[in-house]
Amino acid sequence: MSETLTKAAARNIFYGGTAFFFVVFVALTAHSVTKANAIAAANPVTPSVAAGKHVWEKHACIDCHTLMGEGAYFAPELGNVWVRYGGREDAAGARDALKAWIQGQPSGIEGRRQMPQFNLSDQEIDNLADFLKWTSEVDTQNWPPKVSG
Numbered sequence: 001m002s003e004t005l006t007k008a009a010a011r012n013i014f015y016g017g018t019a020f021f022f023v024v025f026v027a028l029t030a031h032s033v034t035k036a037n038a039i040a041a042a043n044p045v046t047p048s049v050a051a052g053k054h055v056w057e058k059h060a061c062i063d064c065h066t067l068m069g070e071g072a073y074f075a076p077e078l079g080n081v082w083v084r085y086g087g088r089e090d091a092a093g094a095r096d097a098l099k100a101w102i103q104g105q106p107s108g109i110e111g112r113r114q115m116p117q118f119n120l121s122d123q124e125i126d127n128l129a130d131f132l133k134w135t136s137e138v139d140t141q142n143w144p145p146k147v148s149g
């Protein structure tokens with residue numbers, strides 16, 4: 001066997017490698033699309049969820065909070081807040097608790113980080129609750145690993 005790499009061998013490695021990884025790329029793309037469609041079908045985005053996301057973006061909640069681990073680390077993770085407020089057992093109770101929390105800010109408690117008052121309407125808070133419920137139902141494969149984000 002020759003010790004040196006011939007031009008033909010280099011070319012074959014190049015074409016073979018390119019073809020191989022192209023096939024891998026296509027397969028992974030197909031897998032991602034199938035998986036994303038299954039996730040979307042299992043947890044559909046209703047008009048209220050979309051409206052809640054709009055409220056979330058309009059008031060830049062992500063400037064202080066994280067959602068599924070992404071965002072700012074000033075305030076608690078909210079991807080799991082629906083579950084932490086007991087939404088799985090008592091959806092109406094969690095909705096009321098979220099509303100009371102948002103309407104009760106800022107708490108004014110000395111030494112505690114403060115959340116501003118956004119003067120949201122009942123409708124906006126309802127939409128936000130639907131958005132946070134929807135978010136809590138996305139399978140993040142246990143991300144973030146800590147409840148606090």
Ligand code: HEC
Pocket residue numbers: 055056059060061062063064065074075076078081098101102107112113114115116118128
């Ligand atoms: C300026 C920073 C800031 C912004 C912007 C902000 N928050 Fe907060 N938020 C906080 C802080 C700080 C806390 C924790 C306060 C405490 O524990 O006393 C908090 C707590 C919360 C909690 C309770 C979390 C828990 O674990 O009990 C909810 C729900 C919440 N925020 C929702 C929102 C929503 C929805 C928005 C956008 C409309 C928003 N926040 C925007 C600072 C912010």
